Amino acid sequence: MNKRYEELYSLSLRRGFIWPSAEIYGGLAGFYDYGPLGSMLKRNWENSWLNYFLGLGDNYFLIDSSNIMPHSSLKASGHVELFSDFLVKCKKCGESYKADDLLGEVTGTSGEGLKAEELDKKITEANVKCLKCGNGFNAATEFNMMFPMSIGSEGQDKGYLRPETAQGVYLNFKRGFEVARKKLPFGLAIVGRAYRNEISPRQGVYRMRELIQAELQIFFDPTKFDKTLDFENIANYPLRVQFHDDPQIKELRCEELIAKKELPKYYVYHMAMVQKYYLEQLQYPLERFRLLELGENERAFYNKIHYDIEVNLESLGGFKELGGIHYRTDYDLSRHQEGSKERMEVTFEGEKIIPHVLELSFGIDRNLWSLIDVFYEKTDRAVLRLPAVLAPFTAGVFPLVTKNGLDVKAKKLYVALRDYHNVFYDESGSIGRRYARMDEIGTPFCITVDFDSMKDDTVTIRERDSTLQKRVPIPKLESLLRELIIKKKPFTEL
C-alpha cells in the first residue's frame, strides 16, 4: 500500500470512517466495519444514490431481499457453475493466489479474462514465484467464490450468501411488475450486502469479501433499446470513455460514441446519466473519471455490453472500478424462467416479451473510499471537501466560550437543528481547533454562538471550503442550511 493509502487509512481509523472487522481478534482479511462517520457517510451516499437513480424513471423502486438465497436459484442463474476465479497455490508453502491478480501484480499486466492454461503459461513464462516463499505453483484451478450455507436443523436446504444484489431483484421481478402496474421500463433497486469468498484479498477496502452494493435493474422492452425520449438532451454531452483496445481516454459526444461503437441510445443515455452523477451531483473532478469499455473476454458471463465506471484513486495507484453499466439482456430472467418453471414473460403493448435488463451497479465501499481519496487534501490545513449533501455532519455548532450562557444558547440551537440536520456540538478547545476538527471530516459549515448572539440572536456561519464567514439570524438558520445543502445555493449569496 502506498503513502497516500496509509494517510487516508490512518485518517479513517482515527476519526471513525472505516475499521478492520473483528480487529481485537486479529481481524479477518477482506472484512471491514464502518465507524460513526463512515456509517453516516454511507447512509447519505445511499440516499443521494436512491434519489438520483430512482429519479431516472417514474416506475423505479427500492426493494430489499434476503442475503441467503436457495441453491436452486443460483444454480439457475449460472453462479454455481460460473461465478469463479482461477486459483494458484504454492507447491511448497501452500499460499493461495488469485491467478490473474498475481500476474498483474508481478508483471504489470493483469491476467483478467484468461483461461487456466493461458494463466499457467504466462505464470511460467514470466517466472512468477510465490510472494511468500519463492517457490513455484500448481496448475491453476477454478474456485467458486460463493459462500455455501446449510439451512434447517438437518441442513435440509442448501443455499448461498448472495454474490450480487441483482439476483434478489430477479427473483422478485414478477411480484414487482404486478405492483408497478405492468409498465415498462420498470426498475427495481437493492442497496445491501453481497458476499464473495475472494481467494486472497490484498487490496484493503477495495477488494472485500463482504461488500455493499447499490444496484438498479432496469427492465425494458428490447425493441426500444435504440429509442430514448430524452436522448436529444444528451446527444451532445461529452462522455469520457476509454476503449478496451486503446490506452487513451477519449472525449466523445454521445452521438459520436453511438456512431463509432454502434451502441444503443438507451445504453448511452445511461452512460451519460452515470457520468453526470459523478461530475455534477458529486463534483468529482473531470480528469479523474472515465467509463472503461470491457472486451469480450473481460466481461462477466451475463453481460453483453459492459463499461466500467472508474475513478483515478491515488491511494490505489490509478483508475479503479467503482461500478459498471451492464447490458445483461434477458439472460437472467430466462435462466430463472428455466430454473423455476415460472413464466417471466410479460404482456406489453400487446406483445409477449421477456424484458431485457440494463444494470447500473455500484460498489458502495469503493465509492465511499473514493470520496475520501478524491476530496481529502492536506496542505496548510487538512480538509475533506466532500459534497455537502454527503457530509456526515451538516454543521458543527459551537459556543465561543462556555460561560455567560453562550453554551446554553449553543446547546439549545444544536438541539433545535437536530430534528432536521445531522449536527455536531463541540465546546472543547479553541474555535480554530474546532474548525480544524470539522474540516478534517468534511463538515461543510460551522456555526458559532458568540457574545453578539446573546444580544441580537444572530450567529456566525463559516464555510469549510472558502473559510468565509457570514452573520445570520438564528431563526433563519435551519432553512438557510437546507438551501445551502440541498439547493446548493452559493455561500456568497447567503
Added chain:
Amino acid sequence: MNKRYEELYSLSLRRGFIWPSAEIYGGLAGFYDYGPLGSMLKRNWENSWLNYFLGLGDNYFLIDSSNIMPHSSLKASGHVELFSDFLVKCKKCGESYKADDLLGEVTGTSGEGLKAEELDKKITEANVKCLKCGNGFNAATEFNMMFPMSIGSEGQDKGYLRPETAQGVYLNFKRGFEVARKKLPFGLAIVGRAYRNEISPRQGVYRMRELIQAELQIFFDPTKFDKTLDFENIANYPLRVQFHDDPQIKELRCEELIAKKELPKYYVYHMAMVQKYYLEQLQYPLERFRLLELGENERAFYNKIHYDIEVNLESLGGFKELGGIHYRTDYDLSRHQEGSKERMEVTFEGEKIIPHVLELSFGIDRNLWSLIDVFYEKTDRAVLRLPAVLAPFTAGVFPLVTKNGLDVKAKKLYVALRDYHNVFYDESGSIGRRYARMDEIGTPFCITVDFDSMKDDTVTIRERDSTLQKRVPIPKLESLLRELIIKKKPFTEL
C-alpha cells in the same frame, strides 16, 4: 394463521410490503423480502428510530459491521456454547420441532426456559405428538442456531453469520470509545441483519431466519446505574408493565416500579423512553402496549434485567415481543476481553472500569408487521393509519383529469416535490379510486390539481384520516407538508 393474518398478508403481497423470499423457487421457510412499499416503510422506520434513540444521548452513534464474524469472537461471547434451542424430532417421520414452541402450540403454555429433561417430561405428560404423522419424539437435544461459515479458498478461517447485531458493536467498542472522546455514557447502534437457523419457523414474518435488527448498546459507568439526570421528568410517568408471575398488566408510575422491583433509575428511565417512542412518537394505542418482565429462567444467558417490549397483535393472536430492554452488565465486554486478550477497561473520572451495557433491542421485521396490524382497518373504506413520518409515500399527486394541461401541471408539481418528499404520481381512474389506493397503503395526504389550480395556482390537499380537504397555494406546499409531517401540525390548523 388466523383471518386477520391472512387479510394483512394478502394486502402485503398485493401492494408490495413483504413477500416470501425466492417465491418462484417455492420459497425458503423463515425468509422474506421487502417490496417497494415495505422497503420505504423500513427506511422511514429506521430513520425515525435512529433520530429518536440516538437523540437520547449526546454521544450516541450509528456504526455498521460485517455480518460474518470470526469463530473466535463468538466463542468468546458464549454464543458457540449457549446460543441454542431444544430440538425434538419425530421418531417416525423425522420432522423437527422447537421443543418449547411445540409445547406452547399444543398445550397453550410455552416451554420457554425449561431444560431438556423438563421439556421431555412435559411433552410426555401432555402426550404431545408429531403434528405431521402423530408419532412420538426422541429426547430433546440442544441445537446451536448460528449459521457456520468457511472463509478462504481452503476454509482457512471459520466464522458465523452474526446471531445479533450487538456483537458487532462490542467488537468495535474500543475504537468507538476513542472516537467519541472517551466519555460515558457512550452509545453505539447497528441497524442490520442477524441470522438464526431457527429449527422450524412456523410464524410467518414473526420468526425469521434472516432478520433485521435495530440495536443500541449504551455503555455506562455502573456506579451511576441508579442516577439519571432527567429522572425527575419521568418519575410520575405511568408505565404499562406486566410481571413474570402476574397475569395482569399494571400501570405503575416509574417511581412506584422502582420501589416495587428495586430497579435502577437508569434502567427505568429507558423503559419510559421506549414506551414514549411507541405511544407518543408512533401513536400506538395505549392498550396494545406492555413491557413484560422476564423471569430468571426466561432470560438469555447475558441478561440480568430483561423486559420485553410487546404489542398486542391480532394477526398473531395476542401480545408479541417486538424488542427488549436488556441489562447485559459487563458480561460481553469481559468475555471479549478474555477471548481477545485486549483490555476493555477504560479510565473514566479517574477510575478504571469495564463499562456496563444497557441494550435497547428491536426486531425491525416484527415492528413493521406490527404497524400494519395496529394501523390497518377495513370498514367502509380500507385505511392504513400509519404515522405520517413512516408512510412509504408522503403524498399522492393527482391531476383531476388528464387534459387542459392539468396533467402537465400535476406532473411538474410532482417532480418539484420529489426532491424533498417521497411522492407518488397517479392519473389513472377516478379521484375516489386514487384516494382509496393511497388510503390503503397509508399515504397521509393527497394533492389534486384541478381547473381552479390553472387559474390561481392553488391545489386541494386531502387528509387521509379525516378525509377533510383544504385549499392551499402551490408555492407553500412543500413547507406545509413538512409542517404536517415533521412538526405534526394539525390539519385543521393549516
